[in-house]
Amino acid sequence: MLELGLLTDTNKKETLLAYFEQEAELWLNWLASFTRGGEPGVTRLLYTKEWLAAQRALEGKMTELGLVPSFDEIGNLYGKIKGVQETAPSIITGSHIDTVVQGGKYDGAYGIVAGLLAIDYLQRTYGQPVRSLEVVSLCEEEGSRFPMAYWGSGSVVGKRSFAQIDSLQDEEGISFREAMADCGFGEGAGAPARRADMAAYIEVHIEQGAVLEREGLSLGVVEAIAGQRRLKFTIGGESNHAGTTPMHMRRDALEGTSAMIGLLRQEAVRLGPPLVATVGRLQVLPNVVNVVPGKVEFTVDARHADGQQLDAFCRWTVDAFERIAAERGLDFACEEWFREEPVPMNERLKKELDDICRELAIPSKRMVSGAGHDGQMFHHSCPTALLFVPSRGGISHSPDEYTSPKELAIGIMALAKLLYKLGYEGELL
CATH class of the missing domain: 3.40.630.10 (Zn peptidases)
Structure with missing residues (x-):
């Protein structure tokens, strides 16, 4: 040897x-x-x-x-x-x-x-x-x-x-x-x-x-x-007929959620490694092809090696998502359900x-x-x-x-x- x-x-x-x-x-x-x-x-x-x-x-x-x-x-x-x-x-x-x-x-x-x-x-x-x-x-x-x-x-x-x-x-x-x-x-x-x-x-x-x-x-x-934060967001809109509801009159919970997810990725990419952020679970109600979505629940999993920077990103996320919801007349709720330093x-x-x-x-x-x-x-x-x-x-x-x-x-x-x-x-x- x-x-x-x-x-x-x-x-x-x-x-x-x-x-x-x-x-x-x-x-x-x-x-x-x-x-x-x-x-x-x-x-x-x-x-x-x-x-x-x-x-x-x-x-x-x-x-x-x-x-x-x-x-x-x-x-x-x-x-x-x-x-x-x-x-x-x-x-x-x-x-x-x-x-x-x-x-x-x-x-x-x-x-x-x-x-x-x-x-x-x-x-x-x-x-x-x-x-x-x-x-x-x-x-x-x-x-x-x-x-x-x-x-x-x-x-x-x-x-x-x-x-x-x-x-x-x-x-x-x-x-x-x-x-x-x-x-x-x-x-x-x-x-x-x-x-x-x-x-x-x-x-x-x-x-x-x-x-x-x-x-x-x-x-x-x-x-x-990396530390982890897991957030659950609930976005409330109004279910309505997909054919008879004009676009400017809709309270589309999924459209608002889509804007949030896009902004989340944009900010995570801007900040760069080691930050990562993931929307891994999304539930749409009523989840019917010809109905405007009235409610969406989704999760965000965010991770970073620095706890303070991770918390700052999560605060930014909640504020940004709430602003998007308000602009569209959507109800907004957020819950942190997992935290690991x-x-x-x-x-x-x-x-x-x-x-x-x-x-x-x-x-x-x-x-x-x-x-x-x-x-x-x-x-x-x-x-x-x-x-x-x-x-x-x-x-x-x-x-x-x-x-x-x-x-x-x-x-x-x-x-x-x-x-x-x-x-x-x-x-x-």
Whole structure:
């Protein structure tokens, strides 16, 4: 095996990349086999038989690699290499094992595979680290089976609790607690999920967007996970006959809404990245071909890495939409129904990743994550970093999700280098 300290040697770097390429592809295909049968893509929902089989299989793989595996009470799986400083907080890497329905094989799984390959390489090359290194296969992030996201990471940092799941059921009426118990987990069934012994959390993930691919870059060092605001607008007009109501006499709720949506896009484009704004749901009443629409309900999802700028944009949106409604004699109502603050990643870890990209001649950029990730939970308890590899066409949550083996390998190599600095050189955060 090669030493990370010699990765500036082009030949050695290419040899290690080829190794990670081959292994990552094999591991991801293996993990993708744990899926609900008869469907395209990968379907591995929390506390299903496919989910349990995948976690148990990963437990076996960890043992084979010389890691010490352990489950906590909710089903998060850790694989650990003890450091010389046994009582020092651990450096943790990983991601989530669950998927959306008919998702891809990279979302979540890649972060787990990357962690296993990086730590296996480091252990075989350098032996025991100074600080303990751990890979975590988090039990859940997506919220695909039960109406609760970040159950795995949220429980680790105390943002999720058993009290929050008491009334939750899936679409078949199976309770959260029942599904968990069927897999052998539950309150007191293992080590507590809450941890206070984490020195850092580093997650490698597919971008789920097209920025890196379009800019020809190999890695994205995430500055922050964007904050979100979700607004619901209700625009009231007057339903009337489409043939007998003159244009100047209409109170057309849909026409007013169309003007609002057009202005929203115009302003978001003017302000530019990292702001994004989306009208994702629109309901028109009575929704009949020959009737002037009398009522429209629609949503706006706005995201930005700066909470103050996000709030300013949302205030502008409400004021602008209300003005458009007033000009047309339309009724107007607005409700904010979801708010999540931006989560900055750790400055020291971002700088380390920037340095690694320069050392290894990896083309990269700082960027904002518009999607949520487990890192936004870990941020509450320890220094956190998030690293992106490109996604072909920006496609994710789909069987068509794809990242090339070489791009996967570059992410693993950067992760290994960071884990070496933190775990073997013992650099403190």
